Amino acid sequence: MKPIRIDDYCFDRIHLWLQYDPFVPEFIEMVIEVFYPANRKANGLVMFNHGFLIGNDLLWYPKKIAGMLLDDNPLFGINPSAYYNYSEAIVEKNWAMAFVSASHAQVDWMPWTDIGGNPRVGQETYAAASYLIRYGLTEFFWLAEAKGHNSKSFDAKLASDAQFMVSNNVIFAGHSVGGAHAQAAACGFDTLQQIGRKQCRPFNPVIYNREFLPAFSRPMADWPEEDRANPVGLFMLSPVDQHVPIFMPGMSEYRAALASRQMPMTMIVGQCDCACLDMSQPPAWSDTPGVESEFSQLTGDGSWVVASQVERGSHCGYLTDKSPLCSVADLPSQCKRCPGVDVYKPMGAETVFTTELLRRFISLYPDGQGFPGSFSDWIQSDCIVWLDKESPDGVVKLVEIEPDSYIDNVPPQNL
Template identity: 60%
Template sequence: MDPICINNYCFNHIHIWIQYHYAVPLFVEVAIEVFYPKDREANGLVMFNHGFLIGVDLLYYPKKIFGSFLNDTPLFGVHPSSFYNYSSALVENHWAMAYVTSTHMQAPGVPWTDFGGNPRVGQEAYAAASYLMRYGTTNEFYKAEKKYENTALYKPQEVEASRFMRSNNVVFAGHSVGGAHAQAAATGFEALQKIGAEQCKYFDPVIYDREFLPKYSERMSRWAPEERANPVGLVQLSPVDQKVPLIGPGMDKYRQALAEREMPMLMIVGECDSACLEDSTPPAWSADPGVETEFSQESPEGSDSWAVVANVKHGSHCGYLTQKSELCSVADLNSGACKKGTPTWKAGGEESLFTTELFKKFIDLYPDGGVFQGDFKKWIHSDFIKWLNRENPFGEIKLVPFDDGKYIQYASRGGCPPQEGKKKG
């Protein structure tokens, strides 16, 4: 499609097929929504994995068959950006944001639905982000592939004109099961390959277009390092992990790998969010230090992990959304994490505004086109942490204090604790 541009930002929709590994006949259909600066000089990219409760269409398969004759697909009708529209957070620092959605054979009738625990979805997010680095906003990536150099297809200047990134730096982010999938993507290419091989989920992807006789890319391991996504941060909004036999081994190994990555990593949970605090396997976070959680795997006590967690008072599972989703609301119907009748934040309200501000301030951590400048102490003493580490960081949003009185928690590494504030940001 042609990009839609309003003021200084454009929107485009890209649709490709990904073969997870060049030697394994396993493919997935992927759609990418991307917001990027009109001047195509984005300083960085936020790649967002959506939660599983987006869109439902029992006529998916008939539409897909019919659409194959019209160059259409029902996947085009799934728009994560409608529910997670944090685009205003990008403008000040000239960043881009993309959303990836795909088809997964995990539930008959709703094949894009993903119930978590499948590292393949994180692999897709990484592949999609890398696609944007190498090819930009075009669907015709093959025009820059050397294998077509001696054919009429080869027009690398057109692909060059579609690129929009000044760097290959990516902050991976996600909500619900997407938060757990983002954990896998944020480990980077080498870890995705290593852990994927250990779990028989081999990863060295090849990109295909949507034609009957498709064109395809070089395998990703042969791309230049600067053409692949470079994870520089991670934002997890109420992450939910699962373990599904044969399909979803969970993200445990990826969280263990994240514990060794030196980059800003943030987890936000909601006080009343039973989906991530009780239903997730393991729970995202627990007040009981004896309980193994996603956060304790990311941030083992005494480790060098950069992971930080904060707990939103009266926070729900769907309060982050900028638009209400009836399906997502199901996760908040019978929350046992708070007393019955406790008012919680709703989609499109104050918590979604807080999330937009959170992304804006998180992006502030990165200089133009660069990575975070500093070590763990600079991260834990950064303006972002100072803003977050207070009772009332934004509007009417309040955080729940941890046992030590601070409003953030991280692995003990010695040194001075971060400064704390009391005023609203």
């Protein structure tokens, strides 16, 4: 497609194939949607994982076959950027924001099913972010490689024109199962490789341009470090994880790795959100002492992660567009929390709150840099000071966690 420009920002879409490791015959088709500044000098990238109720349907394979004849693809129809369009948050600091959809969600033979717990999705997200950093806004990546087996086709003008990032700094973000998948991506390349080997999910991705007689990239381990995504933050909205032995290992090992990371991390959950507080394994957050949760695993013996709970917050109130599928999670028949309470709906006050929080989160970072401060600088930053109020934006209220405190955090012990 041709890029769409609105004011000083553009939107584009990239269609690729990915092999998780050159020695494993496992491939995935994916589409990356990108909002980026028209001046192509993005100071950083927010890489967003979409939630589990926005995915492929039962007609995936018929649509796939029809798309081959009509130059279309069912992945284009997922369109997560419509449901998580927080582009207002990225403008002030001249950042970009991207979303990735893949041809499977949980298992290849049921691509319409995604109940979370699959580290492969986090691997795909990291690979997509790194692709944008290395190759930019082009599907013709083999023309942008000055070294290696594709160098004979190198097109210096295309390689230059496709670039839109001035750093490799990435905030990994996500909603619902996407929030848990983002936890894996935020660990970075080395940890993804280490845990991937341990879980029999090796990760050294190779990019392909099509299914038959494709051009392909070098494995990511051969890329210069500056061409790979550098995680500088984690932004989670009602993260949902699952654990089924062998099939879905969940993200607990990735959360353990993140517990020692010195970077800003924030988690928002809803007071009336059954999906992340009751159905997630473990729950995203709990106010009951001793209950293991995603938050407690992220804190370990003390970490940078901060959690807050939105009063009347739902599972889908963050969305920037209505989704009949996502709304199922908030139906009274599905969720017994907050009976009779008017919870937040998409495109409402919780959406505005989320956009403002993300804007303030991005504002932590100097142009082209990661967060330069200590834990004290993070916890005393404008972002957290703003969040630690009964009503940060004057509309949405937070649940009090401790007397006069609306954030949960276990500080690192080695301050």
